[in-house]
Amino acid sequence: MQEDGNNRVAILGAGNMGGALLGGILKSGFVKPDQVVATTKSEEHARVMREKYGCPVTAGGNRAAVQGAHLIVLATKPHVVPLVVEEIRDVLTPDQVLISLAAALPMVVIEKRLREAMPVFRAMPNIPVVVGEGAVGVCANRQAKPEQRKVVEEMFRAVGVVCSVEEDMMDAVTGLSGSGPAYVYMVIEAFIAGGLKMGLSREVSTKLAEQTVLGAARHVQNSMLHPAILRDEVTTPGGTTIVAIHELERHGLRSMLISAIETATRHAKERSQALAKKLDQEDEG
């Protein structure tokens, strides 16, 4: 691990998420094209990625890709991650850092497949990483040193905002920000439908809806005030906002969203436990 910013990165599985991370770390200057390598399964996709990013991308070749890398990102689908770890484990060294992006895959599943203990991180990004506005939850095992945490967090800051949590909170991260973009897309969709219902054109409804969500989020972020205070500030006595708020409360908007996050978190936890159990049974069998 280099603290001078000269880290070499290997991204194993440059699909949607791995590709977005690759694009983000190149764009932000976290790595130059000669400091990063990536892999895919198919040659066709590898060629597309090579042309798009101008860095080495190979179909397979995970073992070669990790050699000389400081940070190794495991970005295949969760069920493929244990297979990739088994494939590369005898060329890994304890000074390298493994970072899994796999949803619902506990770190212990990866640790059990290693030849010796090494730093392992688990990160839960969300899809706005493709526009550099992701929200990323990160946790690490006991081998991870503070300077390694700093570099890993810096890498993810290339694609969004980073929050450090304990591993037992990763399912809550999944329920809130991992799945969260879908909830917000539904809100935007409903805003557009509301505008259409009231006679605004599709184009105007869409522009106003997306900017209202974007602007409100930016205002919460910049003001650092609780959203309830900002809501109160725009609620004029006897005005139009309070009658709309009354409607939203009557239909339980806030309660609905709290329940959605609770249910998604519970589901993520169950999936994570089931996947770990299945892999344990396969190991024993």
Ligand SMILES: NC(=O)c1ccc[n+]([C@@H]2O[C@H](COP(=O)([O-])OP(=O)(O)OC[C@H]3O[C@@H](n4cnc5c(N)ncnc54)[C@H](OP(=O)(O)O)[C@@H]3O)[C@@H](O)[C@H]2O)c1
């Ligand atoms: N997408 C999200 O919103 C999101 C959010 C949070 C976390 N994640 C996590 O990110 C990970 C990737 O998800 P994704 O949506 O990016 O999936 P994806 O688009 O299917 O990407 C997976 C990539 O892995 C490659 N691959 C498959 N087997 C491989 C192997 N043995 N060696 C090297 N590369 C291999 C595939 O290559 P080909 O392209 O050639 O098939 C593909 O490029 C998952 O673990 C997921 O849980 C995703």
